Amino acid sequence: MARPGRPPKEKPNLHPLVGSFLDMLTTERGAAMNTRQAYWRDLADFSLYLRETFSKEIVDVTTDEIKSYLKDLGDKIHVKGQNKSQIATRTVARRLSAMRQFYRYLVSEGVRNDDPTSTVESPKQTRTLPKTLSESEVSLLIRTAGQAGTAGSVRLVCLLEMLYATGLRVSELVGLPLSAIGEDMQFLMIAGKGGRERMVPISEPAQKALKAYIDISKQFVSSDDKGTQAQWLFPSRTSESGHLTRQRFAQLLKDLADNAGIEAGKVSPHILRHAFATHLLSNGADLRSVQKMLGHADIATTQIYTHIISDEAKKTLEDKHPLSKTGTDE
Numbered sequence: 001m002a003r004p005g006r007p008p009k010e011k012p013n014l015h016p017l018v019g020s021f022l023d024m025l026t027t028e029r030g031a032a033m034n035t036r037q038a039y040w041r042d043l044a045d046f047s048l049y050l051r052e053t054f055s056k057e058i059v060d061v062t063t064d065e066i067k068s069y070l071k072d073l074g075d076k077i078h079v080k081g082q083n084k085s086q087i088a089t090r091t092v093a094r095r096l097s098a099m100r101q102f103y104r105y106l107v108s109e110g111v112r113n114d115d116p117t118s119t120v121e122s123p124k125q126t127r128t129l130p131k132t133l134s135e136s137e138v139s140l141l142i143r144t145a146g147q148a149g150t151a152g153s154v155r156l157v158c159l160l161e162m163l164y165a166t167g168l169r170v171s172e173l174v175g176l177p178l179s180a181i182g183e184d185m186q187f188l189m190i191a192g193k194g195g196r197e198r199m200v201p202i203s204e205p206a207q208k209a210l211k212a213y214i215d216i217s218k219q220f221v222s223s224d225d226k227g228t229q230a231q232w233l234f235p236s237r238t239s240e241s242g243h244l245t246r247q248r249f250a251q252l253l254k255d256l257a258d259n260a261g262i263e264a265g266k267v268s269p270h271i272l273r274h275a276f277a278t279h280l281l282s283n284g285a286d287l288r289s290v291q292k293m294l295g296h297a298d299i300a301t302t303q304i305y306t307h308i309i310s311d312e313a314k315k316t317l318e319d320k321h322p323l324s325k326t327g328t329d330e
Helices: 016-027 035-055 063-080 085-107 136-144 150-166 170-174 204-214 246-260 268-281 288-294 299-308 311-320
Strands: 187-191 197-201
Touching: 016 170, 016 187, 035 063, 035 085, 035 197, 063 197, 136 150, 136 246, 136 268, 150 170, 150 204, 150 246, 150 268, 170 268, 197 288, 246 268, 268 288, 268 299, 288 299
Parallel strands: none
Antiparallel strands: 187 197
16 A cells, blocks of 8 residues: 555556466465465566566576576665564565466476576575464453453454464454354354365354354444445455455554553464464364364474473373374375
8 A cells, every 4th residue: 555645656567477377376276365466576576676677577587687686685675674684584585486486387388498496595594483472461362352342342352262262364364254154153164275175163262252243243234235244254344355354453453462561563363373373282282183273284384383382281292192293294
């Protein structure tokens, strides 16, 4: 979104094969709109660099030109960023990943005979542990959310309980259709990344919060709504999608953190997802079950949470779930 008083920047006209690649991601791989937009931004930045620096289109690039772009990108971030080295490494790695997939697509379509990224090494990344919250901090957030007693308060408690009980991605949570709620509100059917569907149980506190919210949820639907808003579990009268947006939910959490006396930087939808996984493992849940609830394709992604639980909890996890020692994903 453009800053107030500034016209929005016109989107660059990219090579048609970029659009074809993005369409493939959506139709064949089931990529979410947020994923598609992220790939578009990465490939647009690379395309503009090539045009300005080498007067070339993205389909005609050489390996040396890719390396030149990645070096230039890293240098610019080093000048601007905080935690500069880490940010630069992650950004370069993400851009290179997008480029790799694009050029593999061109090879598969017979547009190119070679993949110019094949000999480009990814920057080495230092693994950072996910930020999380303690169980007492999560409880404090939920108690604080419920203090106002308004419809917005009831909705916020429901959002918190649902997120903490299920570990959903924020886009999955705010975009839940009413049809996702299973029988007696005991589980949710989630269509996750890559079109993978999973069933996630709902805890008793979350069921209670959900029932209380549904009783008042029509207050968030316009009187003249033609079904756009009413189909969602968390409808919104102001968003184009008809449901609560990720950005609005994140802002509600920041305000809630301030009211609860918790540092705002410690609270976000994704950090609550981390708390869900960490607290489950700390209390003896097995790694495979947590993987399924989080919707991770690879159990190695879930294993990172084992690095932030206590030694005692790690021993319990290893005793109950030998797979955690091997990290294999059968």
